[in-house]
Amino acid sequence: MRNRLLTLIAFAFVMLGFSGAAHAADKVSNDKVASDKVKAVSSFSILGDMVKNVGGDRVEVTMLVGPNGDAHVFSPTPADAKMLAGADIFFVNGLGFEGWMERLENASGFTGALVVASGGVMPITMHEEEGHHHGVEAGDEQDHGTADHDEDEATDPHAWQNLYNGEIYVKNIRDGLIAVDPDGAETYEANAAKYLAAIEAQDKAVRAAVAKLPKARRKIITSHDAFGYFGNAYGLEIIAPEGVSTESEASAQDVAKIIRQIREEHIPAVFLENVTDRRLLDQIAAETGAKVGGTLYSDALSDEDGPAPTYLDMFRHNVGALTAALSS
Amino acid sequence: MIDNLVQPFIEFAFMRRALVGSLAISLTAPPIGVFLVLRRMSLMGDAMGHAILPGAAIGYLLAGLSLFAMSLGGFAAGLAVALAAGLVARSTVLREDASLAGFYLVSLALGVMLVSMRGSSVDLLHVLFGTVLALNDGALILIASIASVSLVTLALIYRPLVLECFDAQFLRSVSPLSSTTHLLFLVLVVLNLVAGFQALGTLMAVGIMLLPAVAARFWAEDVGGMIAVAVASAFGSSVTGLLVSYYVNVPTGPAVILACGAFYLLSMLVGVRGGVLWGLMPRKHLEA
Numbered sequence: 001m002r003n004r005l006l007t008l009i010a011f012a013f014v015m016l017g018f019s020g021a022a023h024a025a026d027k028v029s030n031d032k033v034a035s036d037k038v039k040a041v042s043s044f045s046i047l048g049d050m051v052k053n054v055g056g057d058r059v060e061v062t063m064l065v066g067p068n069g070d071a072h073v074f075s076p077t078p079a080d081a082k083m084l085a086g087a088d089i090f091f092v093n094g095l096g097f098e099g100w101m102e103r104l105e106n107a108s109g110f111t112g113a114l115v116v117a118s119g120g121v122m123p124i125t126m127h128e129e130e131g132h133h134h135g136v137e138a139g140d141e142q143d144h145g146t147a148d149h150d151e152d153e154a155t156d157p158h159a160w161q162n163l164y165n166g167e168i169y170v171k172n173i174r175d176g177l178i179a180v181d182p183d184g185a186e187t188y189e190a191n192a193a194k195y196l197a198a199i200e201a202q203d204k205a206v207r208a209a210v211a212k213l214p215k216a217r218r219k220i221i222t223s224h225d226a227f228g229y230f231g232n233a234y235g236l237e238i239i240a241p242e243g244v245s246t247e248s249e250a251s252a253q254d255v256a257k258i259i260r261q262i263r264e265e266h267i268p269a270v271f272l273e274n275v276t277d278r279r280l281l282d283q284i285a286a287e288t289g290a291k292v293g294g295t296l297y298s299d300a301l302s303d304e305d306g307p308a309p310t311y312l313d314m315f316r317h318n319v320g321a322l323t324a325a326l327s328s
Numbered sequence: 329m330i331d332n333l334v335q336p337f338i339e340f341a342f343m344r345r346a347l348v349g350s351l352a353i354s355l356t357a358p359p360i361g362v363f364l365v366l367r368r369m370s371l372m373g374d375a376m377g378h379a380i381l382p383g384a385a386i387g388y389l390l391a392g393l394s395l396f397a398m399s400l401g402g403f404a405a406g407l408a409v410a411l412a413a414g415l416v417a418r419s420t421v422l423r424e425d426a427s428l429a430g431f432y433l434v435s436l437a438l439g440v441m442l443v444s445m446r447g448s449s450v451d452l453l454h455v456l457f458g459t460v461l462a463l464n465d466g467a468l469i470l471i472a473s474i475a476s477v478s479l480v481t482l483a484l485i486y487r488p489l490v491l492e493c494f495d496a497q498f499l500r501s502v503s504p505l506s507s508t509t510h511l512l513f514l515v516l517v518v519l520n521l522v523a524g525f526q527a528l529g530t531l532m533a534v535g536i537m538l539l540p541a542v543a544a545r546f547w548a549e550d551v552g553g554m555i556a557v558a559v560a561s562a563f564g565s566s567v568t569g570l571l572v573s574y575y576v577n578v579p580t581g582p583a584v585i586l587a588c589g590a591f592y593l594l595s596m597l598v599g600v601r602g603g604v605l606w607g608l609m610p611r612k613h614l615e616a
Contacts, residue, residue: 282462
């Protein structure tokens with residue numbers, strides 16, 4: 001009896017010792033040792049590219065969901081938690097894009113700055129009954145603030161597909177970096193200004209390209225509804241069998257509606273995406289005779305040697321593919 | 329009314345393909361499911377869905393996003409797990425369920441590690457698993473061939489297989505075929521599952537294999553009867569699920585499996601052999 005009691009007490013002390021050590025280790029890893037660069041983590045590749053452009057040499061960026069990755073179904077690993085724990089600043093998209101974000105933050109014990117890049121963006125909501133249609137009509141203009149998808153309508157998180165929102169992202173990134181690293185304020189302001197100018201130029205180019213397309217042909221089919229903001233901003237109608245997230249599964253009625261619509265309206269092209277399974281779209285294209293117009297980059301950039309390694313390249317590639325298929 | 333039932337299939341090629349694909353899987357998976365249920369290996373389907381990950385990961389590491397490489401790898405990994413589990417169950421104190429649980433978890437962990445090492449976060453299984461609405465020629469041929477192979481193999485090993493379900497020791501004592509039968513059966517299971525995952529997705533593949541078999545238990549006493557009921561109910565549920573998905577606008581895979589589930593509940597209540605409601609009815613007392 002006495003032995004058991006002693007063992008129990010000893011065990012309790014050992015546990016206290018462990019938790020103390022863990023706590024101490026925690027503190028050490030969180031000390032921001034004066035290193036050269038700001039350690040930034042971005043949730044996905046598009047955001048990562050923007051941070052690189054604003055941060056320049058002063059910032060070291062790592063991405064949780066890399067090129068060609070699907071952030072909708074991403075599942076963080078302990079390695080990710082470890083990487084986040086050592087970071088100074090964490091950039092996320094918000095609007096419900098990263099369902100795993102809170103858990104990862106808690107698990108990693110992250111104490112740095114969190115920047116929601118979409119802060120201040122006017123979100124679009126999805127209206128499920130309309131068969132995932134995003135048209136030239138203006139989306140819902142209510143400001144939903146932070147991601148609250150407990151409502152009937154899901155918020156569309158793909159705000160970066162509108163270059164105007166891209167500018168808001170860049171400004172939020174710039175402000176976030178300045179807050180964490182005030183010494184670099186001048187560099188960040190300069191980089192951001194240059195990048196914003198490039199974005200504006202690209203915006204004009206997109207509008208010019210779309211304006212050249214005949215009005216009746218400004219409709220496309222993609223696998224999931226990632227181009228709502230793009231469609232709204234630049235005047236294209238986007239039709240998709242899957243909803244706003246790749247996690248949802250298509251129903252036979254959705255696919256049938258799309259096929260009927262393609263047949264009736266003679267929609268010329270179907271576009272694959274780099275993050276979803278292409279077979280459903282292939283099936284739709286085969287059945288309707290619509291052309292597979294190439295790959296569009298929606299939620300992730302391509303590899304370094306792919307056609308869309310940066311945010312602006314992504315737009316150039318997407319618009320190129322769209323105009324090529326829709327103008328012929 | 330008949331018009332409504334048939335019209336979606338007339339109008340759309342993808343519905344016809346889904347029908348053919350469902351028929352193929354309904355012919356091949358339920359008989360195997362019946363044997364799995366009889367041998368108390370019912371949870372194997374689900375475990376397999378996880379066990380194939382390292383094979384798919386190696387296929388991806390070697391050949392990128394090639395469906396063929398990942399399926400082949402997945403099949404190899406699934407086979408390795410199934411065979412290892414079977415071997416352990418036959419030669420150690422562990423039974424089938426424990427040995428399978430051990431191996432599939434190891435396999436899953438290995439797979440997750442391999443995927444993370446590559447650095448990219450492509451959701452492999454998400455890419456590997458298909459949907460019944462998107463059966464291209466390759467997928468249809470795959471399922472149909474596997475159906476043919478499975479049915480022929482099952483016919484060949486039918487008698488030793490049945491005997492093995494009920495009295496494995498006896499079979500071992502009178503025939504050297506025992507191990508071969510067991511092995512062939514495991515190969516069939518993994519083959520059907522991997523092909524099913526690739527063509528139809530996990531839910532439909534595992535669901536069609538097991539739910540009809542489980543429901544068939546309430547309608548027939550002999551193995552042949554169970555297989556017949558299972559196949560019929562699988563196909564019926566597939567058609568129902570497809571039509572419901574079409575008219576009510578719900579995802580197809582879950583609709584099919586819920587249809588199977590509804591039949592299962594119905595069987596449990598009013599099935600001829602052991603339906604619960606029959607047991608509750610008052611019966612005559614036996615009198616001398």
